[in-house]
Amino acid sequence: xxxxxxxxxxxxxxxxxxxxxxxxxxxxxxxxxxxxxxxxxxxxxxxxxxxxxxxxxxxxxxxxxxxxxxxxxxxxxxxxxxxxxxxxxxxxxxxxxxxxxxxxxxxxxxxxxxxxxxxxxxxxxxxxxxxxxxxxxxxxxxxxxxxxxxxxxxxxxxxxxxxxxxxxxxxxxxxxxxxxxxxxxxxxxxxxxxxxxxxxxxxxxxxxxxxxxxxxxxxxxxxxxxxxxxxxxxxxxxxxxxxxxxxxxxxxxxxxxxx
Amino acid sequence: xxxxxxxxxxxxxxxxxxxxxxxxxxxxxxxxxxxxxxxxxxxxxxxxxxxxxxxxxxxxxxxxxxxxxxxxxxxxxxxxxxxxxxxxxxxxxxxxxxxxxxxxxxxxxxxxxxxxxxxxxxxxxxxxxxxxxxxxxxxxxxxxxxxxxxxxxxxxxxxxxxxxxxxxxxxxxxxxxxxxxxxxxxxxxxxxxxxxxxxxxxxxxxxxxxxxxxxxxxxxxxxxxxxxxxxxxxxxxxxxxxxxxxxxxxxxxxxxxxxxxxxxxxxxxxxxxxxxxxxxxxxxxxxxxxxxxxxxx
Amino acid sequence: xxxxxxxxxxxxxxxxxxxxxxxxxxxxxxxxxxxxxxxxxxxxxxxxxxxxxxxxxxxxxxxxxxxxxxxxxxxxxxxxxxxxxxxxxxxxxxxxxxxxxxxxxxxxxxxxxxxxxxxxxxxxxxxxxxxxxxxxxxxxxxxxxxxxxxxxxxxxxxxxxxxxxxxxxxxxxxxxxxxxxxxxxxxxxxxxxxxxxxxxxxxxxxxxxxxxxxxxxxxxxxxxxxxxxxxxxxxxxxxxxxxxxxxxxxxxxxxxxxxxxxxxxxxxxxxxxxxxxxxxxxxxxxxxxxxxxxxxxxxxxxxxxxxxxxxxxxxxxxxxxxxxxxxxxxxxxxxxxxxxxxxxxxxxxxxxxxxxxx
Numbered sequence: 025x026x027x028x029x030x031x032x033x034x035x036x037x038x039x040x041x042x043x044x045x046x047x048x049x050x051x052x053x054x055x056x057x058x059x060x061x062x063x064x065x066x067x068x069x070x071x072x073x074x075x076x077x078x079x080x081x082x083x084x085x086x087x088x089x090x091x092x093x094x095x096x097x098x099x100x101x102x103x104x105x106x107x108x109x110x111x112x113x114x115x116x117x118x119x120x121x122x123x124x125x126x127x128x129x130x131x132x133x134x135x136x137x138x139x140x141x142x143x144x145x146x147x148x149x150x151x152x153x154x155x156x157x158x159x160x161x162x163x164x165x166x167x168x169x170x171x172x173x174x175x176x177x178x179x180x181x182x183x184x185x186x187x188x189x190x191x192x193x194x195x196x197x198x199x200x201x202x203x204x205x206x207x208x209x210x211x212x213x214x215x216x217x218x219x220x221x222x223x224x225x226x227x228x229x230x231x232x233x234x235x236x237x238x239x240x241x242x243x244x245x246x247x248x249x250x251x252x253x254x255x256x257x258x259x260x261x262x263x264x265x266x267x268x269x270x271x272x273x274x275x276x277x278x279x280x281x282x283x
Numbered sequence: 284x285x286x287x288x289x290x291x292x293x294x295x296x297x298x299x300x301x302x303x304x305x306x307x308x309x310x311x312x313x314x315x316x317x318x319x320x321x322x323x324x325x326x327x328x329x330x331x332x333x334x335x336x337x338x339x340x341x342x343x344x345x346x347x348x349x350x351x352x353x354x355x356x357x358x359x360x361x362x363x364x365x366x367x368x369x370x371x372x373x374x375x376x377x378x379x380x381x382x383x384x385x386x387x388x389x390x391x392x393x394x395x396x397x398x399x400x401x402x403x404x405x406x407x408x409x410x411x412x413x414x415x416x417x418x419x420x421x422x423x424x425x426x427x428x429x430x431x432x433x434x435x436x437x438x439x440x441x442x443x444x445x446x447x448x449x450x451x452x453x454x455x456x457x458x459x460x461x462x463x464x465x466x467x468x469x470x471x472x473x474x475x476x477x478x479x480x481x482x483x484x485x486x487x488x489x490x491x492x493x494x495x496x497x498x499x500x501x502x503x504x505x506x507x508x509x510x511x512x513x514x515x516x517x518x519x520x521x522x523x524x525x526x527x528x529x530x531x532x533x534x535x536x537x538x539x540x541x542x543x544x545x546x547x548x549x550x551x552x553x554x555x556x557x558x559x560x561x562x563x564x565x566x567x568x569x570x571x572x573x574x575x576x577x578x579x580x
Numbered sequence: 581x582x583x584x585x586x587x588x589x590x591x592x593x594x595x596x597x598x599x600x601x602x603x604x605x606x607x608x609x610x611x612x613x614x615x616x617x618x619x620x621x622x623x624x625x626x627x628x629x630x631x632x633x634x635x636x637x638x639x640x641x642x643x644x645x646x647x648x649x650x651x652x653x654x655x656x657x658x659x660x661x662x663x664x665x666x667x668x669x670x671x672x673x674x675x676x677x678x679x680x681x682x683x684x685x686x687x688x689x690x691x692x693x694x695x696x697x698x699x700x701x702x703x704x705x706x707x708x709x710x711x712x713x714x715x716x717x718x719x720x721x722x723x724x725x726x727x728x729x730x731x732x733x734x735x736x737x738x739x740x741x742x743x744x745x746x747x748x749x750x751x752x753x754x755x756x757x758x759x760x761x762x763x764x765x766x767x768x769x770x771x772x773x774x775x776x777x778x779x780x781x782x783x784x785x786x787x788x789x790x791x792x793x794x795x796x797x798x799x800x801x802x803x804x805x806x807x808x809x810x811x812x813x814x815x816x817x818x819x820x821x822x823x824x825x826x827x828x829x830x831x832x833x834x835x836x837x838x839x840x841x842x843x844x845x846x847x848x849x850x851x852x853x854x855x856x857x858x859x860x861x862x863x864x865x866x867x868x869x870x871x872x873x874x875x876x877x878x879x880x881x882x883x884x885x886x887x888x889x890x891x892x893x894x895x896x897x898x899x900x901x902x903x904x905x906x907x908x909x910x911x912x913x914x915x916x917x918x919x920x921x922x923x924x925x926x927x928x929x930x931x932x933x934x935x936x937x938x
Contacts, residue, residue, distance in 0.1 A: 129789025396882030
């Protein structure tokens, strides 16, 4: 059974159809790329999976359970986490706090226990801290733990966003243009990093990316979206030689090829 | 309730609605262009009535000269408020701008108390407006007819300005996107300033007619009408001028009829608008004419 | 750590000593101002929780205070006094005979205010930004309108008189301290971090699994609880309350306190509560008369509020972070400050300076 299964999903905003009749399947452990020119509806797909939008038509199943229509925080509870195209960290808070916040969803103590600092809360807080510090150490941000998130250089902010998503203990991780704005060296590092975390955290990953090097290197399969419609899917090599994709996608957005 | 009485209430409701509409347009225009409640708008409306008082009573200038001058003065006041309280915070967090706006509102109110005294003053009412006409058994002040007519005239003017002139086109452009408008060579600050000026002018028109209809003015008189007109703008769909007019009428007529049919609720009259606001925000947050604005994620 | 505990204990003892002294030797006027300072600190802290830490721009504080003040007053005014003041419309039963000790009445006041906030929050907290501001402002007004019209419960526009003057320095400062400790503890917990995450970015907070409605309500309700208690203390300090007291101007004053102190700083709110309250009294001459020695200028009513409005605008326009921004005053900071280092070095050699680095 597929881990994530979108069937016949359509999203309309007023008169505009952003995504049309999309069928998408992710199997456990895969890294799947979602590509397409700007405005193709890729981020809309993410927003539907994470509950920011409710699809106009169609169903989304995660682990066999219908999730379309659930609140975003409930979907995160189910085990889906994401990053954002235009980095959305908690800017005024520290790096450690950013990761700690992602642990809050599993808290068992209520707010009274938290205010009174009762034993159960103390235990939970200590466990959260330990886990967060370990995670920061893993992603190489430990030395920055007390820095304000907004003070980090761009590349590290991206990394922190991934760390924050990992802290929610997801089964499925959605990455929205993780390599945006990176030079080839940084992008290559990121590629390695993504592969590593998939192994370590036992993840399935869906990523939107314009860096073709990244996409072709790490993705097991690709979906190509143009104007809200999926025009092709398959292994990277197939997609590269798919005439329809070359015409519709590479032909339209030459930059993507050059990158 | 007799039909005559109903007509009387209805005509009252329509003239109150016209006044609300005029003031509501100021809120909706500023919101459309800055995405911001101009908290001081009700106080600008109040200042207009004091200008009229000083022009006619203190300086003895005839009303037909005073009133047009007031429109200009109030426009200038609105532009001054924009330049001091809003413009410096153009790129600041929204919460700061809101606080500054609240500060400006309090400043105007308390300046009025200090300068004009807290005791209400009688608004000068030339006979031309207050004469009573009898239609059958219904007696109605002439003013009750003038108010909707004046409102319609100004509305036509405004619609023309926004839809048919270059300035209007610039205003529409700025309300869509400041950056793009700037790139197209529009002086964004000037257009925003002008928007405040126009909104304030309409508030002055509303203020003058308000004074004629309820001839007692005081420094805090703008607070409640201000809030109600903002609500009218929200009901109609904030940012939309037609909506503001519709909202103004719904609120004005609704309020008068509520009190007429359910006199027990007279004390709750001012709460009516807020209850309506909550209902509309819950069930149709974009108002009657508003467009859906999806937040970009 | 140890040093901080000792310093806190010393500060507490000093405060108690000061309060005991003030209670016995200060004149009534000064005591009243100190009481007001503490009450405004409670109000500032509670509004800062909602507005500064959670980022909900709520303007309903005066309404919450009204609920707390009326409940506390109605529960503490002796039954025979109630009979006298409700001469227009008799007070409805069982309110006429109900009577509770002050602390219990205060608690009931706070809890009922929290309940009102719960009812208001369910619809209002779905709104954002200035819509929330206008809706909460509206609720504040509606509460006032209701209180003016429910003659048999609130005595309408006549207000309540003869409220026992039970608020004293111990109550006001004790409650202020309690408020500070509770809110600080909340802010520093996982729940507090969730609230700040909502302030920073709602969309991201929600995608991190934070239930927005639940946490916004939590902040709103706790804030309202303390606002209600602050209102109760205020009513039983002043002895009379009426609906006109709880207008938007009152909310404005508290807003000024948190903006001046720094949205997102608890110590800032406390300091600023004292500054604003004392300034409010000190500037009273502006509204009455200004004596320049050789001549007396008649002050004008409203001048004080003009000063405050200008102050609010100046702070927002030029010093957006206020006194403290979102930093807190801590012992570590105080001990490491230059002034203190200089003093301690002169007085007691290097001993303290070393202690400060532990």
